[in-house]
Amino acid sequence: MTLLIRPYSPEDWNAVWAILEPVFRAGETYPFPRDITAATARDAWTSGPKQVFVAVEDATNRLLGTYYLRPNFEGGASHICNCGYVVSEHARGLGIAARMCAHSQSEAIARGYRAMQYNLVVSTNDSAVHLWQKMGFGIIGTVPEAFRHPRLGFVDAYVMYKRLDGAAAPAG
């Protein structure tokens, strides 16, 4: 599968929401209200100082994933960025998250960020934790019982971090 990662544009929203909605409704990985409206989700995912991207299957033009890149803090800490990634439930296991993560690191380096930080990686989200570790992120902190999982109750979350300067720019 040839995957194209390109900037989001507003006409992508319906397809992006179709990807985000089941993930937000499940409430197992992202700290958004499970009953979030499309309008609020749109603000949360695309507004403010965010760069938003979509991953599109080249042959079919189907949208299979999305991520945002933003400064995690401002001012004296604005050299650290933060990203959130969601892959379509219909396209799991194809390496799309890894592709978006690599792409986001390239974009972050191009924008002058020195590091990337994930603030709340739910510890029970094994596939994400393992993928981020494989992509070079380390667990730099554990927030006890940070996340109320719908099935598992209160579970820990990790703060994960990767230094970007000097990193090889991965192909996007």
Added chain:
Amino acid sequence: MTLLIRPYSPEDWNAVWAILEPVFRAGETYPFPRDITAATARDAWTSGPKQVFVAVEDATNRLLGTYYLRPNFEGGASHICNCGYVVSEHARGLGIAARMCAHSQSEAIARGYRAMQYNLVVSTNDSAVHLWQKMGFGIIGTVPEAFRHPRLGFVDAYVMYKRLDGAAAPAG
């Protein structure tokens, strides 16, 4: 000194800004742009889902400190709160930060939060780090070179955390 801690109201803004401005301009502790405008600072400190408080010297009605309390995350992680505290440069060493921290914990417990998290405590801000430790917070993570200090260059920052449930409600 008898200190009263009460909710912020919009007419407090000028006095609050007089406290915040030198701290934000110095850029040594908070991740806000050093050239932040009053209007942007007002938004950052008082808007959104924040509860804002001011610490007032009872005898003189002088405003000596301010803090905000807000959810650190939403959805499945909305049981963790976050606070920011600033004490007037003219009133340091009087225990006002400790009083505000104790007050914020009471307020947080009353609102049903289970924990309080500080996301970016600049490691060179010794007095803050020590005070938060004294107030029961632990360092649960260190973000390498998270903060560009105007004099010291890139310095680490701590993620600090205190579990609140079962904590005695301190007097405000």
